[in-house]
Structures are given as C-alpha cells and as structure tokens.
Amino acid sequence: MKFSGVEVIGKPWGREIIIASEKEYIGKIIEVDKGARLSHQYHEKKKETMYVLSGRMKLVHGEGEKTLDTGDTVTLDPGDTHRIEALEDLRIIEVSTFHPDDVIRIADDYGRSSP
Template sequence: MLNETQIKLKPWGREIWFAHTDKYAGKILEVKKGHRYSLQYHEKKEETQYILEGKAKFTYGTEKENLQEKILEEGDKIDVLPYTIHRLEALENTRILEVSSPELNDVVKLEDDYGRSGKGNNEELDKNLS
C-alpha cells in the first residue's frame, strides 16, 4: 500500500503515484512535448488513461505491424487491456490521469527512444536518463 505520494522521474517527464493498493493504482503521467513513452504492453495490468490537459498521439493495437493512431485531447480517454501494444507521444505538454489494476511493474518494452528494454521498470536508469 502506498502511504504517501511518490514522484517517479522518467526520461519523457514524470509519474506521480498517488494510490497503490492490492486492488488498484492511480497515477498522473506528465509527458513533455515531443517525448513519448516506450512502445509497450502489459501481461496482466489493465488501465484507463484520461487526458487532463494537452494533446497527444496514442498508438495502439494487438500486432506491432498493424498499429493504429488516435489523437487525444483534454477530456478524452482510452482503455488499455492486457497485451494491447501502446505508446503515447505528447504533441503538447500533456498530463494524463491513469487508473489501473495494481501491477505497476508489469510492462514489456518493445521499442524505446531512451534505450530501455525488456520487462519491468528500472527506476535508477529512468532517473539517470531524466
């Protein structure tokens, strides 16, 4: 259980973790204009991302060779189910509210602009790249 808010620095911006229990998690992603997080999927984690402010391009699909793109603006939301390949690129500085199942380290990175790869998160590497 998360007792206090945590800031996680990322090379594309930062995450503000405000809730993490055995049943759900909540965080705010702040993605800097021109940056994007890794092309990734989750094996168990389900999430909903809601655009609080900004504008972003969301890439998603079930096959890497056949991904779709959608422009998201303030007030838009997208649901991400397990094994959905996805990536968000900020067209403006963008803040996203994410609510999800609790598996916050359940990520498989397929492509990454910052050289990160594989399963899970590496907080030390993220901090060094930010």
C-alpha cells in the same frame, strides 16, 4: 481511512506522480514533456484507463493511431500494444489494476528494457 503523501518518480520523458498504490489498483498522474514518447509496450495482466487532464497526445496502438485531447478517455486491455507521444505538454490520470512491473517493451527511445 488512510492519509498519505504522493510519490514522484522522474522519467526520461517527464514524471509519474503516484497518488494511490493499493493491492487492487494504482492511480497516477503522468506528465509527459512535449515531443517525448513513452515506450511502445504492452502488459500481460494490467488493465489501464487514461483520462487526458490537459494537452494532446498521439496514441499509437495495434489498430493504428488516434489523437486524444483534453477530456478524452481510453481503456487498454492486457495485450493491447500502445505508445503515447505528447503533442503538447501532457497531463494524464491513469488508473489501473495493480501490476506495477508488468510492462513488455517493444521499443524505447531511451534504451530501457523490460523489468
């Protein structure tokens, strides 16, 4: 058994709250300010599932775009291009395989490059 605090990481679009970080998986609460967008990106190894806790988001992906509302879930496989835009203040739970630096940015509103 392990008890620990959370790690809060500020981002230009909001923040990530790391609630679990193990060698097999990572769990986050992602908070995105209304109107902000995350990078248009993909992952080479990381598989992630997102659950919308509150708010609405537009998910731009390889096949088009879809609006997700509170209670909706999406799973992204390695290689799936995606971008999140917060249509309202947004809170997401993300659970993924542990590949924290596996992000290939295609475009970024904040001028960030891939790690």
